[in-house]
Amino acid sequence: MKIAVARETRDGESRVAMVPELVGRLTALGYEVAVEPDAGRHALLADDEYAAAGAVVDETALDGADVVVAVQPLATDSIRRLQAGAATISFLPTGQEPEVVGALRDAGITSFAMELVPRISRAQSMDALSSQALVSGYRCAVVAAGMLRRFFPLNMTAAGTVPPAEVVVLGAGVAGLQAIATARRLGAVVKAYDVRAAAAEEIRSMGAQAIDLELDTLDGAGGYAREMTEERAALQMERLTPYVAAADALITTAAVPGRRAPLLVTRSMVEQMKPGSVVVDLAAESGGNVEGAEPGEVVRIGNAQVWGGQNVPSQMPGPASKLYAQNIVNIVQLMTLEGAFAPDFEDEIVAGSCVTHGGRIHHEPTRLALEGED
Structure with a gap:
């Protein structure tokens, strides 16, 4: 299974979804970690640090990825590069990003929004809203x-x-x-x-x-x-x-x-x-x-x-990225079973944070806002 770390492309975004010191946590779960070049540059993290930590730094990191992690939602052209059935984990403000939600749905991508992680005790280590706040x-x-x-x-x-x-x-x-x-x-x-x-x-x-x-x-x-x-x-x-x-x-x-x-x-x-x-x-x-x-x-x-x-957390990209990356590792660990990315949709955290899955909008408030009643 391959996890790709996306290079952020939105203006003013300096964070990165994974830091070198936590790459080993993902490889220990059985994943190959691929990082787009310069993904950590604005957070003062060099490609060589990712490579030394066991990641592959490659411009084609997203191609063939089973899971893509990012801070901001992926651009629609990046979504089109993903294989059907792949998953994305990022912030995804659905009310502000209807085109992205539609693209994820139409591409058959399973997407998870970090801001939708339920605020329950078991999910505290995955609560990116709190870490960035x-x-x-x-x-x-x-x-x-x-x-x-x-x-x-x-x-x-x-x-x-x-x-x-x-x-x-x-x-x-x-x-x-x-x-x-x-x-x-x-x-x-x-x-x-x-x-x-x-x-x-x-x-x-x-x-x-x-x-x-x-x-x-x-x-x-x-x-x-x-x-x-x-x-x-x-x-x-x-x-x-x-x-x-x-x-x-x-x-x-x-x-x-x-x-x-x-x-x-x-x-x-x-x-x-x-x-x-x-x-x-x-x-x-x-x-x-x-x-x-x-x-x-x-x-x-x-x-x-x-x-x-x-985008105040991005003004301190080093600590913000480290905290966010830890949130990402914890939610990936929750969704991993025997070395494979296998989210259990009966789990409250998984179900609550899922936006799209299987070619449909899974998050009901978003589905009603974008598609209306059936």
């Missing part, structure tokens, strides 16, 4: 510290005392908690808010102050927050306004895969921030938590610089 959370705190023209930590010197910066984090999922932890390590005073019931304790465990707006919690499925009414959203914004206004840096991380990011901070709220303040919106790509944020851009709103995140 860890990278994003660290990165956005470092971005905020770099953009802010003052110290994060308290400094007491013979020349006087410089008070610490105040950082407010909205959203306390994996990314938010990592942003909190990083800002705290840098010495900032951190306050944070999340609509979920368990979040306050998690925030405090990171050494931050949990903001209590005295509103009902909004726990949803899979550890995500459920949508709020317009009335509650308006009240939440009103009560958050003084915290936003007092912050030197505001970091927002609230997002739910497949849905538009909730608007948490209006332009008028940002306009109340002090001169030199910084806003980092990690959810800018999916609609943004901050009104006016633009993905991949820094815009000025009032006195604040607003940084919009765009």
Whole structure:
């Protein structure tokens, strides 16, 4: 059985789906590993490292592959190169990639989407959304510290005392908690808010102050927050306004895969921030938590610089690739039986993450969106 590692072709994508140090895990399962040339170049991983680890580096790596692993969905011309019955494992946002889903279906490819891996205990080691959110959370705190023209930590010197910066984090999922932890390590005073019931304790465990707006919690499925009414959203914004206004840096991380990011901070709220303040919106790509944020851009709103995140994990391709590759190894191991790739569709993880199989769309919400009712 042959596993091919695809070279990413989408603009701005610097990650790679497999790193040399984990190639041996796949060969130990009985696979031949083939890597497209320069697949790891942007993550500072040379072809020679893959070859030394036991992989074959070949421009025709995808030809005859039983499984292809990638970060982003394969391009349609790459899909057409695959043999019928082959499998792909990658991120695959089905709502944004209908042409790719159709091409996979029509080519008879079995495809698995890493963002559809169920959020259950048994699947934690395969949860690429969480591993990449860890990278994003660290990165956005470092971005905020770099953009802010003052110290994060308290400094007491013979020349006087410089008070610490105040950082407010909205959203306390994996990314938010990592942003909190990083800002705290840098010495900032951190306050944070999340609509979920368990979040306050998690925030405090990171050494931050949990903001209590005295509103009902909004726990949803899979550890995500459920949508709020317009009335509650308006009240939440009103009560958050003084915290936003007092912050030197505001970091927002609230997002739910497949849905538009909730608007948490209006332009008028940002306009109340002090001169030199910084806003980092990690959810800018999916609609943004901050009104006016633009993905991949820094815009000025009032006195604040607003940084919009765009493919943030790819801005740290080394650690992001290593974590993602470990997720890939774990899901491949789950689907391997006696040296062969043999996914068990009775398994909750396999069934939940499968998008196409046997010439049809297996993921029901995607099938209904693209094909409608039978």
